[in-house]
Amino acid sequence: DIVMTQSPATLSVSPGERATLSCRASQSVSSNLAWYQQKPGQAPRLLIYGASTRATGIPARFSGRGSGTEFTLTISSLQSEDFAVYYCQPYNNWPPFTFGPGTKVDIK
Amino acid sequence: QVQLLESGGGVVQPGRSLRLSCGASGFTFRNFGMHWVRQPPGKGLEWVAVISYDGTKYYADSVKGRFTISRDNSKNTLYLEMNSLKPEDTAVYFCAKDMIGFFDYWGQGTLVAVSS
Numbered sequence: 001d002i003v004m005t006q007s008p009a010t011l012s013v014s015p016g017e018r019a020t021l022s023c024r025a026s027q028s029v030s031s032n033l034a035w036y037q038q039k040p041g042q043a044p045r046l047l048i049y050g051a052s053t054r055a056t057g058i059p060a061r062f063s064g065r066g067s068g069t070e071f072t073l074t075i076s077s078l079q080s081e082d083f084a085v086y087y088c089q090p091y092n093n094w095p096p097f098t099f100g101p102g103t104k105v106d107i108k
Numbered sequence: 109q110v111q112l113l114e115s116g117g118g119v120v121q122p123g124r125s126l127r128l129s130c131g132a133s134g135f136t137f138r139n140f141g142m143h144w145v146r147q148p149p150g151k152g153l154e155w156v157a158v159i160s161y162d163g164t165k166y167y168a169d170s171v172k173g174r175f176t177i178s179r180d181n182s183k184n185t186l187y188l189e190m191n192s193l194k195p196e197d198t199a200v201y202f203c204a205k206d207m208i209g210f211f212d213y214w215g216q217g218t219l220v221a222v223s224s
């Protein structure tokens with residue numbers, strides 16, 4: 001099974017600043033990687049698929065890059081509604097489906 | 109718009125059973141695979157099971173032999189039958205629509221608490 005790691009576990013950022021989150025796979029997943037945002041008490045929401053394609057309705061300040069085993073999610077200028085937990089998920093080879101452990105973005 | 113609405117959660121004793129439902133609308137349900145994903149309190153996301161549009165099923169090792177995923181396309185409803193429940197099954201259970209391996213829409217979740 002593919003094992004995903006995310007770093008950092010927690011990222012403290014001031015509103016308006018840039019945030020860069022990392023996701024690493026234990027083996028190549030090509031570009032088959034998705035990112036999700038989850039706010040407290042809510043369901044996850046799809047942000048990015050195909051490593052870099054924004055899902056419907058996702059603001060342009062969210063961008064994804066990478067392929068193979070190394071991926072990044074960048075939020076160019078953090079808004080108050082962006083403070084949340086972010087998960088990455090590979091989907092090149094399933095089952096099982098796996099998720100990274102998450103990165104919590106909180107207010108500095 | 110796509111909507112997924114889970115129901116059926118609650119408090120149940122270890123060893124007992126529970127059935128979750130997920131009603132779907134806003135898309136052609138029979139054409140898509142559907143998943144159950146769970147999240148223990150304060151922890152990350154764990155995939156549970158998937159049923160494809162043609163009825164093929166896969167399960168996480170942690171629930172294999174105890175949980176059964178099914179669907180009723182005439183009712184646009186997804187189910188999860190959970191037997192022999194354990195305290196470690198305590199979680200919020202989400203249903204999610206499949207989009208070739210990732211999850212493009214999620215329900216709001218239903219809480220299952222397994223406790224004596």
